[in-house]
Amino acid sequence: MxxxxxxxxxxxxxxxxxxxxxxxxxxxxxxxxxxxxxSNVLEQGPERGSCTSRRVQMIQSSDFYKREIECFRKALGRNRVKSSICLEAHMNFSSQRGPHDPIMSGCLPSNPWITDDVAYWAMNAPIVVAPTKLRVERWGFSFRELLDDPMGRAHFMDFLQKEFSAENLSFWEACEELRFGGQSQVPILVDTVYQQFLAPGAAHWVNIDSRTMERTLEGLHQPHRYVLDAAQLHIYMLMKKDSYPRFLKSDMYKGLLAEAVIPLETKRRAFQFLWKPLHSSPSPALQLASGEPIAASSPADDQEA
Structure with a gap:
């Protein structure tokens, strides 16, 4: 019915x-x-009945069920994150990084991709007298952002010297030089790093646990460029969990934020009534996406240029 x-x-x-x-x-x-x-209900054709014979073969094999049980055990032990938590983390990441994205928010003092002004590259050079405020703020996003910036790493080194722990960052930099250096220099660099940071009575001895030290000493018999990865990771996590939070709360970092440069937007038109003040001179792609026509240069602008 x-x-x-x-x-x-x-x-x-x-x-x-x-x-x-x-x-x-x-x-x-x-x-x-x-x-x-x-058998799959979506299968079509005479080959649909072959599933029964395959099932009989699988039933007779015990290895198949062992593999299935092991696969299910791994699936049960796998950590899963709810989609709502993932989306919330993505939204927080986007809202945090949005003002620092040159494409989404523009770049001060002018956009070097659509103008002839190179002041943006000069103000964001690897080493400058005074960094911009956006650059200093990015150091607080993550510890990796701080280490990837040569300017931030230099200020972090000054902070560690005041805390008498500058050897940790020096050891990390030496390991980076070993990892990305020339292959012919690997044995010499490994011996130099060991004698300077890991050997008993070293001048800049770093604190590493016994298990990591044993693994490092075993790898020194056949040195390669990744032999110090375990020790480098140990020092990296030590700085990340201990020194980095104190650096963000220190007066040095707060002073850098207060003294940071906030560049002003440069004028884009010769005449004031033709100049439309836009935030950070956004790229032409954003103007096309928003439906705003890109203003063409007038004959007066071309003549003055």
Whole structure:
């Protein structure tokens, strides 16, 4: 009786509704696929009956079930994050990095991709007298942002020297030089780093746990460019969890934020009534996306240029 009513209701539906229901059912079975060995309802043709023979072969094999049990155990132990938490983290990341993205928010004092002004490159050079405020703020995003910036690493070194722990950053820099240096210099660099930071009575001895030290000493018999990775990771996590939070709370970092340069936007038009003040001179792609026409240069601007 129920099947008859369902058939009657299906005949009364429109063709578009029947197509939508069919697509929904196919999508459900594509997502919720049957386990291996079970016949698939979406299969077509005479090869559909071959699933039974494959299932019989799988039943006779015990190795198959051992692999399935091991796979399911790994799946149960895998950490999963809810989509809401992932989306919230993505939104926080986007809101934090948005003002620092030259494409989304523009760049001060002018956009070097659409103008001839190179002041943006000069103010954001690897080593400058006074860094910009956006640059100093990025050091507080993550410890990696601080180490990737030569200016931030120099200020962090000054902070560590005041705390008498500058050897940690020096050891990390030496390991980076070993990792990305020339292959012919690897044995010499490994011996130099060991004698300077890890050997008993070294001039700049670093604190490493016994297990990491044993692994490092075993790798020194056949030195290669990655032999100090375990020790470098140990020092990296030590600085990240201990020194880096204190650096962000220190008066040095707060003073850098207060004294940071905030560049002013340069004028884009010779005449004031033609100049439209835009935040950070956004790129032409954003203007096209928002529907605003890109103003063409007037003959007066070309003549003055």
């Amino acid at each position: 129920q099947a008859r009513e369902q058939l009657r209701a299906a005949k009364q539906r429109r063709k578009g509704d029947r197509m939508v229901i069919l697509c929904q059912e196919q999508t459900y079975w594509l997502v919720n696929r049957p386990p291996p060995g079970v």
